[in-house]
Amino acid sequence: MTAGTGAAEGGTFHERLTALAERRIEMGEVRGVAAADPVNLPMIRHWTDAIGDANPLYTDPEAAEGGVHGEIVAPPAMIQVWSMPGVRRSGRQVSTPVDDVLRMLDENGHTGVVATNCEQTYHRYVRLGERPVPATRFAGLSGPKRTALGEGYFVTWNVTWYAGDEPVATMLFRVLKFRPREREEVPPPKPATINAAPRAPYLLRPATPMDDAARTPDPPKTVTAMDDAAPRAPYPLRPAVNRDTEFFWEGVAKGELRIQKCAGCGELRHPPGPVCPSCRSADRTYVVAGGEGEVYSYVVHHHPPVPGRETPFVVAVVELPEGVRMVGNVTECASSEVGIGMPVRVTYRQMDDELTLPMWIPREA
Amino acid sequence: MRTLTDDEVEIGAVLPELTIELSPTLIVSTALATMDFTSVHHDVEGARAQGSKDIFLNILTTMGLVERYVTDWAGPEAILRGINVKLGAPAYAGDRLSFTGAVVSQEGDEFTVEIRGKVSLGDHASGTVRLVLPRR
Numbered sequence: 001m002t003a004g005t006g007a008a009e010g011g012t013f014h015e016r017l018t019a020l021a022e023r024r025i026e027m028g029e030v031r032g033v034a035a036a037d038p039v040n041l042p043m044i045r046h047w048t049d050a051i052g053d054a055n056p057l058y059t060d061p062e063a064a065e066g067g068v069h070g071e072i073v074a075p076p077a078m079i080q081v082w083s084m085p086g087v088r089r090s091g092r093q094v095s096t097p098v099d100d101v102l103r104m105l106d107e108n109g110h111t112g113v114v115a116t117n118c119e120q121t122y123h124r125y126v127r128l129g130e131r132p133v134p135a136t137r138f139a140g141l142s143g144p145k146r147t148a149l150g151e152g153y154f155v156t157w158n159v160t161w162y163a164g165d166e167p168v169a170t171m172l173f174r175v176l177k178f179r180p181r182e183r184e185e186v187p188p189p190k191p192a193t194i195n196a197a198p199r200a201p202y203l204l205r206p207a208t209p210m211d212d213a214a215r216t217p218d219p220p221k222t223v224t225a226m227d228d229a230a231p232r233a234p235y236p237l238r239p240a241v242n243r244d245t246e247f248f249w250e251g252v253a254k255g256e257l258r259i260q261k262c263a264g265c266g267e268l269r270h271p272p273g274p275v276c277p278s279c280r281s282a283d284r285t286y287v288v289a290g291g292e293g294e295v296y297s298y299v300v301h302h303h304p305p306v307p308g309r310e311t312p313f314v315v316a317v318v319e320l321p322e323g324v325r326m327v328g329n330v331t332e333c334a335s336s337e338v339g340i341g342m343p344v345r346v347t348y349r350q351m352d353d354e355l356t357l358p359m360w361i362p363r364e365a
Numbered sequence: 366m367r368t369l370t371d372d373e374v375e376i377g378a379v380l381p382e383l384t385i386e387l388s389p390t391l392i393v394s395t396a397l398a399t400m401d402f403t404s405v406h407h408d409v410e411g412a413r414a415q416g417s418k419d420i421f422l423n424i425l426t427t428m429g430l431v432e433r434y435v436t437d438w439a440g441p442e443a444i445l446r447g448i449n450v451k452l453g454a455p456a457y458a459g460d461r462l463s464f465t466g467a468v469v470s471q472e473g474d475e476f477t478v479e480i481r482g483k484v485s486l487g488d489h490a491s492g493t494v495r496l497v498l499p500r501r
Binding site: 052080085119 | 366385394397398399400401402424425426427428429430432433436437442446449450499
């Protein structure tokens with residue numbers, strides 16, 4: 001941190017950050033470097049080709065001449081393209097009022113970044129030969145906020161592109177700079193332990209890192225920070241919780257194994273669904289299972305590899321005395337010991353800070 | 366290509382859906398055409414090293430596709446005044462991006478279209494596009 005950015009001052013991180021942000025807001029708009037190339041037909045053609053935009057007013061001189069603009073114009077959503085810094089970012093060392101705020105957040109462990117809003121206003125379309133100049137203004141900081149990704153600050157800035165002195169477009173851009181959650185390591189499975197997620201009644205999907213942020217047109221530091229985006233998931237597979245299944249997962253979180261029950265005819269069903277297959281009632285409730293069952297069928301999964309766990313593991317269909325069957329992993333015994341009719345009882349395994357999965361372990365018959 | 370005139374568009378009009386297959390070629394060609402050379406948009410290994418499952422669409426392209434979606438419907442003479450989007454789930458290579466939209470308001474000569482671009486993980490981008498149509 002360089003002198004004058006606030007790090008040398010006293011106070012908490014939040015106070016120092018807020019003070020820096022206020023000073024950067026006071027700086028107002030800071031002009032960057034003009035677009036490396038003037039607005040030109042080859043770049044427009046390349047863009048419309050890749051995007052699949054067939055509008056002839058962007059590329060066909062004849063159509064453009066007879067059209068509403070009277071000449072070729074660039075697609076308005078291209079505005080940021082003109083001031084992108086290129087592969088080597090050479091000669092693009094002008095800093096913006098946003099840079100050191102983002103840097104201060106990085107240095108304090110708020111290394112994650114995800115873009116949340118992009119708002120562009122087009123005052124007019126730009127023409128061939130114009131050379132837009134971006135100017136960046138720090139617009140605001142809010143936080144700390146607790147978000148799904150972790151505790152963080154929302155940072156907002158504006159970019160205005162000028163052709164000469166005339167503003168042709170403005171953009172509001174907002175990112176969340178967050179402190180990635182610390183992950184508890186899932187303990188490595190014992191040699192004979194199966195450590196896997198059940199597969200029903202939900203779909204598994206990898207926890208998804210968010211989109212990286214678009215960059216401000218000219219601050220290389222900002223770009224670097226944003227390239228580091230992508231928070232890593234604590235445990236790579238998550239149940240897709242929806243209105244049909246959320247009662248099940250709320251139960252799991254409380255150590256209850258819940259079975260959906262038709263509020264019309266009383267029939268139990270699993271996996272959960274919106275409508276009773278017997279009486280077609282959409283009214284539903286649930287009961288809490290006793291937590292015991294028997295292996296009805298099973299497979300030992302050796303291959304292919306599954307993210308976040310060791311093979312082999314057992315995926316079983318467990319028949320409950322309540323009359324439904326559930327898919328889940330059998331754990332705490334060697335896969336060779338698992339067999340049809342094996343008595344099991346449910347257990348709950350904490351996979352990370354947020355996720356608990358029900359699994360099955362051997363019980364005395 | 367004909368452009369809709371202002372009297373032809375009513376509040377509540379629904380835009381035809383546009384589905385875009387997110388091939389690696391599309392992700393890479395649009396990243397380069399928007400001058401975005403960040404590795405997560407062209408290098409699978411680079412993207413995975415940063416915790417993504419694959420390369421994914423960059424934001425400048427998202428803005429471009431939103432523009433295209435609305436002008437494909439409105440016609441070439443429509444003039445865009447602005448695009449506001451909230452950014453959500455990443456649009457990975459191999460996925461499919463489906464745009465839906467509807468005209469939600471008119472103020473003076475300016476129409477507002479609400480759009481939503483969905484991928485398999487949820488909303489990739491959702492928001493509004495403001496545009497002006499030629500007078501009849």
